[in-house]
Amino acid sequence: MFNPPLLFPVRMQDKKILVLDETLLPWEEKYLEVLNLEDALFCLREMKTRAFGQVLLYFYTCQLLEEEYQDKSTLADLVAKKFKATRPTFDFFSLSSLLKKSLREDKPLSEIIATFLDGFDKARRRRCAALAEVLPQQSSILTICNINGELIYLAEALRNLGKEYRFYVSETRPYLQGARLTTWELQRAGVNTVLICDNQAAKVMAEKKVNAVVCGADRANLQGDIINKVGTYALSCLAGIYNIPVYAFVQYPYDFSIEKVGIEERPPQEVFMFLENIPDKENIEAIYLSFDIVPQELISGWVGLEELRLNDKRKWK
Amino acid sequence: MEITNIKKAVLFWGILSEEAVIYLKEKFHRGFVLVNPELRPYLLGLGWNRDALSAAGLEFLYCTDNMLGHLFYLQKIKELLILYQKKMDDGYLCLSGSLYVYELAKYHNVDVKFAAGTELDLDKFSDSDASTLAGRPMYVESLLGEVEKPRLDLIKEEGDG
Numbered sequence: 001m002f003n004p005p006l007l008f009p010v011r012m013q014d015k016k017i018l019v020l021d022e023t024l025l026p027w028e029e030k031y032l033e034v035l036n037l038e039d040a041l042f043c044l045r046e047m048k049t050r051a052f053g054q055v056l057l058y059f060y061t062c063q064l065l066e067e068e069y070q071d072k073s074t075l076a077d078l079v080a081k082k083f084k085a086t087r088p089t090f091d092f093f094s095l096s097s098l099l100k101k102s103l104r105e106d107k108p109l110s111e112i113i114a115t116f117l118d119g120f121d122k123a124r125r126r127r128c129a130a131l132a133e134v135l136p137q138q139s140s141i142l143t144i145c146n147i148n149g150e151l152i153y154l155a156e157a158l159r160n161l162g163k164e165y166r167f168y169v170s171e172t173r174p175y176l177q178g179a180r181l182t183t184w185e186l187q188r189a190g191v192n193t194v195l196i197c198d199n200q201a202a203k204v205m206a207e208k209k210v211n212a213v214v215c216g217a218d219r220a221n222l223q224g225d226i227i228n229k230v231g232t233y234a235l236s237c238l239a240g241i242y243n244i245p246v247y248a249f250v251q252y253p254y255d256f257s258i259e260k261v262g263i264e265e266r267p268p269q270e271v272f273m274f275l276e277n278i279p280d281k282e283n284i285e286a287i288y289l290s291f292d293i294v295p296q297e298l299i300s301g302w303v304g305l306e307e308l309r310l311n312d313k314r315k316w317k
Numbered sequence: 318m319e320i321t322n323i324k325k326a327v328l329f330w331g332i333l334s335e336e337a338v339i340y341l342k343e344k345f346h347r348g349f350v351l352v353n354p355e356l357r358p359y360l361l362g363l364g365w366n367r368d369a370l371s372a373a374g375l376e377f378l379y380c381t382d383n384m385l386g387h388l389f390y391l392q393k394i395k396e397l398l399i400l401y402q403k404k405m406d407d408g409y410l411c412l413s414g415s416l417y418v419y420e421l422a423k424y425h426n427v428d429v430k431f432a433a434g435t436e437l438d439l440d441k442f443s444d445s446d447a448s449t450l451a452g453r454p455m456y457v458e459s460l461l462g463e464v465e466k467p468r469l470d471l472i473k474e475e476g477d478g
Binding site: 278 | 318319320355356357358360363367376377378379380381382383384385386387389390413414416417418419420421424446447448450451452453455456457460461462463464465467468470
C-alpha cells in the first residue's frame with residue numbers, strides 16, 4: 001500500500017512546513033513552503049489545505065515558532081487565535097487546549113507533536129476498523145468532500161473482514177473535493193469509486209445503490225450535532241428519507257451550542273473556482289456557504305477516536 | 318448577498334420557460350429572492366436560466382446545488398418551483414436533481430409547485446456528467462473510475478402545475 005499524501009497533507013521538514021496544495025490536485029502534487037505564521041495563514045485563507053491538514057498546520061506552526069516564545073501556552077493560544085480569525089468555523093482553541101495539556105518543560109514541541117500525531121493515526125485506523133464492523137457485508141458507501149485518507153483505511157478494514165465495498169463520491173461543489181481529492185486518492189489505492197453530481201444523491205438512494213453514508217465533521221458537540229462541508233445536511237436528510245444510516249467521523253467533541261456557531265461564508269466570487277470560462281461572472285450575485293449543520297437526530301453513529309457510538313434516537317422519515 | 322439578508326426565497330429547478338419567468342417576476346416583485354441553483358452537470362444556472370432571468374430584468378441569487386440544504390435548514394426557501402420536461406400519467410419527468418430538491422422541500426414542509434419547463438437537448442452540453450466542469454476534466458486520466466450518468470428524475474407526486 002502506498003502512503004496516501006492526503007493522510008498527512010502537511011509535513012514538517014527541517015525548519016519548514018510543507019503544505020500539499022490541494023487546490024492543484026489531482027493534476028499536480030505540489031508542496032508549498034511555510035516559513036512563518038503569515039505563510040501558514042495564507043495557506044488557510046486560500047484553502048491550500050483544510051480538514052486534517054489545518055490541524056497539522058496548526059501544530060507545526062507552533063513547532064516552527066517555538067524558539068520565539070518562552071511560554072509555550074501563550075504560543076499555542078496566539079496561533080489558535082490567528083488561525084481562528086482566518087477560518088472561523090474550525091475550533092482551533094480545542095487544539096491549543098490539547099497541546100497545552102501535553103506540554104512538558106523537558107520535552108520539545110517536536111517530540112510532543114510527533115507522539116500526538118502517531119497516536120492520532122493509530123486511532124484513525126482503529127476507528128475505521130470499528131466502523132467496518134457495523135457496515136453491511138456488501139457496502140456501498142456514499143461520501144462527500146474528503147476525509148484525508150481515512151476511507152482508504154476503511155476500505156482496508158472492510159477488506160480484512162471479507163466485506164465487499166464500493167464508494168459513491170459526491171463531487172462536492174464548488175471546490176470539488178469529492179471529485180478531485182476523494183476519487184483520486186481512492187482510485188490510486190485501487191478502490192472502486194462512482195462519481196456523482198451532488199444533486200444525484202437522492203436518485204442513487206432511491207435506486208438503492210447506496211446503503212450507508214459516511215462523512216467527516218469539522219466540529220462536533222457533545223450532543224452529537226456536527227458541522228461539516230456544505231451538502232452534508234442534505235445528504236443526511238435524504239438518507240433519513242430512504243432509511244440509510246449516516247456515520248460521521250468526529251474528533252474531540254466538546255460542549256457548545258451548534259446554533260451559535262457562525263457558518264463561514266466565503267467571498268462569493270470564490271464559488272466560481274474552476275469556472276474561468278463563465279462570462280461576466282463578477283456581476284453575478286452569489287453566495288458561498290462553506291459548511292452546514294447536521295443535527296444529531298440525523299446521524300446514526302459517531303465514529304470517534306475513542307469509540308463508535310450508535311444513535312438510538314436516529315430520526316427516520 | 319449575505320445569508321442573513323435573505324428573508325424569503327423561491328427556489329426553482331429545471332429549465333426556465335417564458336411562463337415560469339413571468340411567474341418568478343411576480344414573486345420577485347413581492348420581495349422574494351430568486352434562488353438560481355447551478356444545476357449540475359449542465360450549469361444551466363450560469364447559462365440558460367441566468368440569461369432568461371437577466372433578459373427579464375430579474376435579479377437572482379446563484380449558489381451551488383449542495384448549498385440548498387442549508388437554505389432549507391434555515392427556512393429561507395418558502396417555495397419550490399419544479400420545471401418539468403414532460404408530464405406523465407403517474408407524475409413528472411424532470412431534470413436530473415429534481416428529486417434531490419423535491420425531497421428536501423417535502424422534508425422541510427415547503428410548498429412545491431410544478432410547471433412546464435423548456436425542452437432542451439441536454440446532449441449538446443459540454444458537461445454531461447460530474448467528471449467535467451464547464452468542459453474542463455476534473456480528473457487525471459486512468460484515475461477517474463466510474464461516473465454515474467445523470468438522467469431525468471420521475472417524481473410521482475400530484476402537483477398543482
